Amino acid sequence: MSEADSDGHYEVYWPRSPRRSELKPLARRLDTLAGKKIALLWDYLFRGDEVFAVLEEELKARFPGVSFVDWREFGNTHGTDERKVVAALPERFKELAVDAAISGMGC
Numbered sequence: 001m002s003e004a005d006s007d008g009h010y011e012v013y014w015p016r017s018p019r020r021s022e023l024k025p026l027a028r029r030l031d032t033l034a035g036k037k038i039a040l041l042w043d044y045l046f047r048g049d050e051v052f053a054v055l056e057e058e059l060k061a062r063f064p065g066v067s068f069v070d071w072r073e074f075g076n077t078h079g080t081d082e083r084k085v086v087a088a089l090p091e092r093f094k095e096l097a098v099d100a101a102i103s104g105m106g107c
Contacts, residue, residue, distance in 0.1 A: 035065040036099040041089075042071040043078030048105040055102070069096050077103065 030036060038059075042048040048071065056068050074092060075085045093101070 030100055033059060033063040033066045033100070036063070037067045037069060037097055039069045039074065039089075039093060039096070039098040039101040040071040041074055041077050041101055041103040042105060043103075044076045045078065046105040051105060052102075069098060 040052050040056075042052065052071060059066050073096070074089065075081060077085055079085070089101075092098075
């Protein structure tokens with residue numbers, strides 16, 4: 001387009017591709033964590049080992065009977081086996097009778 005043809009507008013293209021998957025609704029929130037089993041998932045970044053230890057302690061003090069499945073049980077959710085680890089989570093959650101999951105940390 002030449003300057004003479006320009007009225008101040010020009011064509012642009014969106015740099016992202018069309019969405020390939022549908023948005024899915026979030027799982028229903030638990031009413032309480034009391035008596036629930038929570039899986040801890042970590043991407044092995046930041047200081048998740050330290051943060052999860054404190055988080056477990058504080059949640060146990062607040063919610064009677066809450067229990068945890070340690071992050072070591074699942075593996076690195078952001079490593080070389082990421083796809084395999086994440087794909088296995090639904091079945092592992094069923095096997096371990098997990099009610100909820102906390103996934104972190106990477107800052």
